[in-house]
Amino acid sequence: MVQLEKIYDFSEATLGGDASGHDFYHAQRVGDWAVKFFLADHENMTEAEEAVLRAGGLLHDTIDDKVVDDVPGQIQKVEKLLSNSDFSTEEMADVMDTIQHMSYSANLVHHYELSELGQYVQDADRIESLGAIAIARTFAYGGAKGRVLADPKVLPVTELKDKAAYRKNENPSVNHFYEKIFKLPAQLNTPAARMEGEKRKEFMKIFLRELNNETGLLNNPAFDLDKV
Numbered sequence: 031m032v033q034l035e036k037i038y039d040f041s042e043a044t045l046g047g048d049a050s051g052h053d054f055y056h057a058q059r060v061g062d063w064a065v066k067f068f069l070a071d072h073e074n075m076t077e078a079e080e081a082v083l084r085a086g087g088l089l090h091d092t093i094d095d096k097v098v099d100d101v102p103g104q105i106q107k108v109e110k111l112l113s114n115s116d117f118s119t120e121e122m123a124d125v126m127d128t129i130q131h132m133s134y135s136a137n138l139v140h141h142y143e144l145s146e147l148g149q150y151v152q153d154a155d156r157i158e159s160l161g162a163i164a165i166a167r168t169f170a171y172g173g174a175k176g177r178v179l180a181d182p183k184v185l186p187v188t189e190l191k192d193k194a195a196y197r198k199n200e201n202p203s204v205n206h207f208y209e210k211i212f213k214l215p216a217q218l219n220t221p222a223a224r225m226e227g228e229k230r231k232e233f234m235k236i237f238l239r240e241l242n243n244e245t246g247l248l249n250n251p252a253f254d255l256d257k258v
Contacts, residue, residue, distance in 0.1 A: 031077070031116065032077070032078070032081040032085075032115055032116050032117055032121075033115040033116055034081060034084060034085065034088075034115070036111060036114065036115045037084070037085050037088050037089065037111065037112075037115055038058075038088060040088075040089070040092065040107075040108075040111050041054055041057050041058070041088040041089060041092060042054040044091075044092040044097070044098070044104075045057055045091055045092060045097065048091075048097060049170065049174050050096065050097075050170060050171045050174040050175070051166070051167030051168070051170045051171045051174075052091045052094065052096060052097055052171075056091070056158055056167070057087055057088045057089070057090065057091055057092075058087070058088065059087075059154075059158060059163075060086075060087030060088075060090060060151065060154045060155045060158060061083060061084035061085075061086070061087025061088050061151075061154070062084075062087070062154075063087075063153075063154035063157050063158070063223075064083040064084070064086065064087050064147075064150045064151045064153070064154035065080055065083050065084065066222070067150050067153055067154060067157075067220055067222040067223050067226075068083060068147075068150045068220075070221075070222035071220055071221055071222050078118075078121060079147060081117070081121065082117075082121050082124050082125055082128075082147045083147055083150055083151060085112065085115075085117070085125045086124075086125050086128045086129055086132075086147070086148065086151035087151055087154060087155070089108055089111075089125065089129050090128070090129040090132060090133075090151065090155060092104060092108060092129075093105050093108055093129060093130065094133070105126075105130070108126070108129070109122065109126060112125060112126070124145050124147055124148065127144065127145065127148060128144055128145065128147070128148035128151050128152070129151075131144060131148075132144060132148060132151060132152040132155060133155075134156070134159075134210060134214075144219075149219035149220060150219075150220055150223075152219065153218050153219050153220050153223035153227075154223070156214045156217065156218060156223070156227070157218075157223060157226055157227060157230065159210070159211055159214055160211065160214055160215065160226075160227050160230035160231055160234065161229075161230030161233055161234065162230075162233065162237075164211060164230070164234065165234060165237055168203055168206050168207070168211070169203050171203075172202070172203030172206070173203075175200070177200060177201070177202055177203050178202045178203070179202060179203050179204060180202045180203070180204040180205075180241075180245070180247040180248070181202045181247075182246075182247050182248070182249065182250055184201055184202055184205065185205075185250060185252040185253075186201065186205045186208035186209050186252055186253070187199060187201065187205070187209050204238070204241075204247070204248065204253075207234060207238060207258075208252075208253065208258060211234065212231060212234075212258040214227060214231075215227035215228050215230075215231050235255045235258070238253075238255060239255060
């Protein structure tokens, strides 16, 4: 039987001190949402399927270059961890393929075809970039990177063509909603996630309208919420 305790411990040890929105509780929620979405779309779920979903959520940011410096070395640690936690060869391959190919930036140029379980983990991670938690994470990440909240003179970039351009983009935090977040609902894979994604998108639009009512920082047509 798979030993998820070791996965939880590794995730918390790696991500516990993160202040950019990629913390352990985010990873835990991704695993939880992946399971919720899978159960919403299927009549049942095996223990092995749940283990892959939770491991994918818990581990997806532990190999991210936003969080760790030595990505190849970290990948080796995660592979060893999965093996020592009694994942089968097939389950290990599914988790590793998912966490290495699920990110938004990894799919800007080439769209990776994930397994069915991988698609649920990817959707769960993208759900964390929508809704109230997304607002909190966006501003937490922007603050951690020293970005201003909003600047009416700096308009959203219409297209970020590759990972390098995406990572180099230092626009104000509010711009991130238009440059990435509002694009996510259309990119969700699974029925349950798409329903949740649309609901969360509408909530964020309410928030940004109120932000503009209070500040006037989003009066430029480039920030028109009726066009997203």
